[in-house]
Structures are given as structure tokens and as C-alpha cells.
């Protein structure tokens with residue numbers, strides 16, 4: 001990205017303390033960034049989203065995620081006098097970048113004096129780091145997720161495992177092409193700073209303690225501000241949707257890790273949860289309980305599905321109930337079938353390790369049975 005868009009300033013209304021941005025001005029300034037007329041059309045169609053103040057110098061930016069059930073990513077910005085911190089970014093697509101730029105402009109954030117913290121490696125969180133990180137920025141990520149990124153050789157092992165789980169081979173390429181993590185993955189990544197689980201970050205006068213919460217990804221990290229009783233939850237705790245827990249390997253048991261991580265948050269003194277998507281959560285304890293109940297119900301449902309029959313993870317996913325606007329499994333968009341199969345397999349792996357179900361091979365495909 002070129003230009004000096006971060007130096008453009010908006011006036012701040014003294015009365016509200018919040019940025020007062022006329023839409024036309026924002027569009028004009030963005031136009032100065034050298035955007036094409038086609039992009040200007042996209043901008044005109046996009047509602048201007050003002051940063052929302054969570055606490056003094058602590059803001060939420062709503063980054064649209066078009067064509068996904070998640071709808072938006074919540075990026076949080078801590079504006080410090082010397083350095084600022086941007087937590088999670090959005091997908092590597094123009095709509096996300098534009099919304100991010102608008103938000104950062106409104107807050108008068110200079111990227112040369114900003115660092116980035118990524119709660120986990122998924123593309124909707126890390127997608128824009130290539131555009132946002134400057135030579136002076138640190139990009140913080142957990143050690144396990146940074147190691148996964150460094151070891152990443154492509155989607156081949158994941159797709160091979162999806163076929164092993166019964167995902168129809170002929171639909172796989174389409175599934176992958178529509179996978180937002182594939183399509184809108186970040187460009188060449190800047191240097192990542194893998195931070196220890198016990199690290200504390202200090203920005204804008206806030207002390208943020210890293211809180212390892214493996215499950216959604218092996219290295220998912222929340223940030224906890226004990227003094228303000230605020231938990232930046234990434235995709236560990238979401239409000240009106242449940243975090244997707246997927247398993248694409250025999251070695252991991254992500255649901256077990258996730259449930260342990262939920263338990264670890266039960267005793268935290270939290271008054272406000274800042275999730276990676278959708279609305280803020282006030283009652284952390286109740287939400288944790290709801291999420292635990294949700295997974296217990298899922299596990300029970302799968303045991304019922306496997307009563308007297310053997311099924312692949314794909315077949316199990318096809319029979320589970322999903323909170324998604326489609327009339328039948330066949331009508332599910334391919335990317336959702338992909339997520340559903342990974343989610344079904346996470347529950348199957350959990351049940352397998354509990355000794356409730358057993359695996360077998362059926363035509364070289366993984367299948368599970370509930371022993372009598």
C-alpha cells in the first residue's frame with residue numbers, strides 16, 4: 001500500500017469526544033488514495049462505519065465480511081500516545097481494507113506507530129496484516145499459531161484429510177475455492193513476533209495479559225485486562241453464534257482443548273467480553289455455560305446418529321442439525337459443508353478419545369461406530 005492516508009485527519013467533535021466524519025469527506029479522502037472508479041463504487045455502496053468507543057482510547061471497528069455468515073469482524077484499536085495496538089484485521093479483500101482504513105483515519109492512527117495483535121491464524125483475523133504492518137510494526141501472534149503458519153505448505157494435507165473424512169472428491173476443489181480462508185488469505189506475511197503465553201502487552205495505559213485458549217485454533221490467544229474486567233475473546237467466546245471447532249487431523253482433539261479453555265475462563269472476573277464477531281457479550285459466565293451446553297447437546301446428537309450405524313464424518317455432518325438458512329444438506333453452500341464436516345469430526349474425535357465410539361476404515365474412508 002502506498003500513500004500517506006494515515007496522515008489525513010478528521011475533526012473530532014469536542015462534545016462527544018468521538019470522530020465526526022461527514023461521509024463525503026471520507027470518500028474524498030479515500031479517493032485521494034488513488035482508488036479506482038470501480039473501487040469508488042464499492043465505497044459508495046458501503047455504509048460508513050464510525051469507530052465505537054469501548055473505554056477511553058479503546059475502540060471497536062466493524063469490518064464487513066461480505067458473503068459470510070459471520071457478517072463482520074470486530075477489530076479493536078487501543079490508541080496510545082506513543083504506540084497504538086490493532087487487534088485482528090479482516091480478510092485480505094478490498095471491502096475489509098477500506099473499512100479498516102476509514103476507521104483508522106477516523107481515529108487518526110499512524111500505522112508507523114502501531115503494532116498488531118492477531119488472536120489466531122484464521123484469514124478473517126490475519127488477512128490484512130500485509131497491508132497494515134509497516135517496517136516499524138510488531139505483529140504479535142501465539143507461538144503455536146506462528147509455528148503453524150511457518151510450517152504451512154498449502155491446503156494439500158487438509159484436502160487429503162477431508163477426502164479421508166468422506167468429503168466427495170469431485171466437490172472438493174469447489175469447496176476449497178469457496179473457502180474464505182483460501183480465497184482471501186493474506187499476501188506475503190511480514191515478520192511475525194511469536195509471543196510467550198505469559199506475555200503482558202501495555203498500550204494506551206491498559207495492561208493486557210495473554211490468555212492461551214486453544215481450541216478454535218491450537219494457539220488461540222485471548223487478551224485480558226483485569227483492571228477493566230474486559231476480555232478480548234477472539235473467536236473463543238462469541239455471543240449469538242457458536243465458535244466453529246474443526247478437526248482436520250488424527251493427532252489433535254480440538255474440542256477437548258476448547259472445552260478446557262472455556263473452563264479456564266469461568267473463574268475470570270469479566271464484565272465485558274469483546275468477541276471477534278457480532279455483538280459484545282455482557283454475561284461471560286452465562287455465555288460459557290451456554291457454549292458448554294451446546295457442545296454437550298452436539299455430542300449427544302452424534303451418539304444418536306451413530307446408533308446402530310457406521311458413518312463417515314461427512315455423513316454425520318449431513319445428519320446433524322445446523323443453524324443455517326438452507327432447506328437441506330444438499331442446498332448447503334460448499335464452504336459450509338466444509339466447516340460442518342470439520343466440526344462433526346471435532347466432536348467425533350472427542351467421543352473417540354472418551355471411548356464412546358470406535359473408528360474403522362470403510363473403502364479407505366474414516367468411519368465411526370458406536371459399539372453396542
Ligand SMILES: [Zn+2]
Pocket residue numbers: 122124125235276277
Ligand atoms: Zn473469526
